[in-house]
Amino acid sequence: MSNLKSYLEDPFLLKLWQEIRKVDAIKSISLDITHRCNLRCTGCYYFEEGMDRYASPEEEGLFDAFIEKEKERGTNFVTIVGGEPSLVIDRMRKIYANFKCSVATNGIIRIPKDGLEELPIGVSLWGSQATDSKLRVQGKMDLFSKALKNYHHDERAFWYYTAAPGYADEIPDVVEKCVDNGNAVLFNYYSDVAGLGGKLDYRMGFDEVRKNIDLMIERYPDQILMTRYFNEVVSTGEMSGQKWGYDVCTNVSVNNPINTERLQNGNPYNKHFNAFCADFETTRRCCTGMTRDCASCYDTWEHFSWIMLHSRKHMHSKEAFTNWLTTVYTFYLINRLVDPVAGRKVLAKIHTDTLLTA
Numbered sequence: 001m002s003n004l005k006s007y008l009e010d011p012f013l014l015k016l017w018q019e020i021r022k023v024d025a026i027k028s029i030s031l032d033i034t035h036r037c038n039l040r041c042t043g044c045y046y047f048e049e050g051m052d053r054y055a056s057p058e059e060e061g062l063f064d065a066f067i068e069k070e071k072e073r074g075t076n077f078v079t080i081v082g083g084e085p086s087l088v089i090d091r092m093r094k095i096y097a098n099f100k101c102s103v104a105t106n107g108i109i110r111i112p113k114d115g116l117e118e119l120p121i122g123v124s125l126w127g128s129q130a131t132d133s134k135l136r137v138q139g140k141m142d143l144f145s146k147a148l149k150n151y152h153h154d155e156r157a158f159w160y161y162t163a164a165p166g167y168a169d170e171i172p173d174v175v176e177k178c179v180d181n182g183n184a185v186l187f188n189y190y191s192d193v194a195g196l197g198g199k200l201d202y203r204m205g206f207d208e209v210r211k212n213i214d215l216m217i218e219r220y221p222d223q224i225l226m227t228r229y230f231n232e233v234v235s236t237g238e239m240s241g242q243k244w245g246y247d248v249c250t251n252v253s254v255n256n257p258i259n260t261e262r263l264q265n266g267n268p269y270n271k272h273f274n275a276f277c278a279d280f281e282t283t284r285r286c287c288t289g290m291t292r293d294c295a296s297c298y299d300t301w302e303h304f305s306w307i308m309l310h311s312r313k314h315m316h317s318k319e320a321f322t323n324w325l326t327t328v329y330t331f332y333l334i335n336r337l338v339d340p341v342a343g344r345k346v347l348a349k350i351h352t353d354t355l356l357t358a
């Protein structure tokens, strides 16, 4: 009997496997839907590398033509980023009408339900009220409270909480506020693109962040949208004997010549993926940068892709396969590619019943 067949004798694993197999293969892109933003967060990767120089055209026809071109190319999933997507709601509606998608927003402007009823919304957050405000608006606004109000019990929204090494102790209180607000939480790991150091320095390591995330998974098993395995992989940069970095990174733009060598090095990559700038034409090296140092990259979405494209490396034991499958399922749940209500019960079971160790 093949390994896979024997693992799928487990009814829970079989259920997860069948759920993800029902979904069409993901052919994704990331799109800067606008170059404008109503904030200037400290160390924002977008402005740090001046990506706003690729300005978004005013002509709606160019945006419509981009949508048509991507449909023809076979794209079926768009990660909407920017700039701040909530500044261009009508364009967001057009994407939603044509593709599966998710959006990242800073939470200042509430994304309406009209025409965006099931949109997965990741609301960015960088720490407690004080930390988030200090890092993102120089203490001038209580951004977290505003976003809490905007997304109070909005089932589309989850917090995209970027935790920095020196602020790991804030995690339990921040998560409690998010959960009390009726929203789940997905973690990201602060990369300190601007090289500010101190409490933000990724070189301090993410051990404390990892421990607190694991604690949150234990405390709120149906609310934390990542597996312990995923947390381990991102925070250590290791997966099945591979070390994270550009050579293995799977989400690099396939039509950008800067990546030619990477795409030929034999490591798996997402064969459809392009990260489009706001001019709807230029692609950058990857979602999170043009030329940034990959050593600072702890980005959550890229690590999901890294794990997802390495099913074979997780076939050697039931434990490894469980870690892979539950992580993939969680990605599908975040993006509402599986039933979001039933999926939260499955998530609780993933966090409490399965092996889930690295």
Ligand code: SF4
Residues within 6 Å of the ligand: 037, 038, 039, 040, 041, 044, 045, 046, 047, 082, 083, 084, 105, 106, 136
């Ligand atoms: S809200 Fe997002 S795009 Fe705008 S400055 Fe902050 S991190 Fe950058």
Ligand code: SF4
Residues within 6 Å of the ligand: 245, 246, 249, 250, 251, 252, 285, 286, 287, 288, 289, 292, 293, 294, 297, 299, 302
């Ligand atoms: S910065 Fe991260 S996502 Fe971009 S190429 Fe480097 S490792 Fe990949």
